[in-house]
Amino acid sequence: QVQLVESGGGLVQAGGSLRLSCAASGGTVSNYLMGWFRQAPGQERKFVAASTWSAGSTSYADSVKGRFTFSSDNAKNTVYLQMDSLKPEDTAVYYCAASRNPLRVSQSASSYDYWGQGTQVTVSS
Numbered sequence: 001q002v003q004l005v006e007s008g009g010g011l012v013q014a015g016g017s018l019r020l021s022c023a024a025s026g027g028t029v030s031n032y033l034m035g036w037f038r039q040a041p042g043q044e045r046k047f048v049a050a051s052t053w054s055a056g057s058t059s060y061a062d063s064v065k066g067r068f069t070f071s072s073d074n075a076k077n078t079v080y081l082q083m084d085s086l087k088p089e090d091t092a093v094y095y096c097a098a099s100r101n102p103l104r105v106s107q108s109a110s111s112y113d114y115w116g117q118g119t120q121v122t123v124s125s
Contacts, residue, residue, distance in 0.1 A: 002027035002114040004096045009119030012086055016123070020081040022096030022116060029072055033099035034079045036070070037109055038092035045095065047107040049081060054102035061107070086123045093118040
């Protein structure tokens with residue numbers, strides 16, 4: 001059973017940056033498809049970014065391309081989401097997720113088997 005713990009959320013002004021971390025236990029992140037999703041109040045959970053080492057592929061939602069960067073530290077068994085040039089519309093709870101199928105990137109939340117508890121990101125205008 002993989003457990004995921006996010007951290008790094010907070011309040012930031014528009015144009016600022018945050019780095020989210022997702023520490024994994026019970027499994028090695030390089031063996032999973034790892035993803036980030038976000039959910040704003042009253043909205044469904046949406047794909048942000050994902051990466052799989054098995055396929056050597058990383059994918060981003062169009063809304064964050066060029067601003068967000070997915071990375072990992074296998075020694076720490078942790079993945080990160082560097083968020084730059086933040087906008088008020090980036091405000092949401094951000095979730096880390098892991099899928100047991102590492103062979104391709106999926107943007108569908110239903111493809112993921114394990115989820116963290118979420119971390120709040122608030123961007124003020």
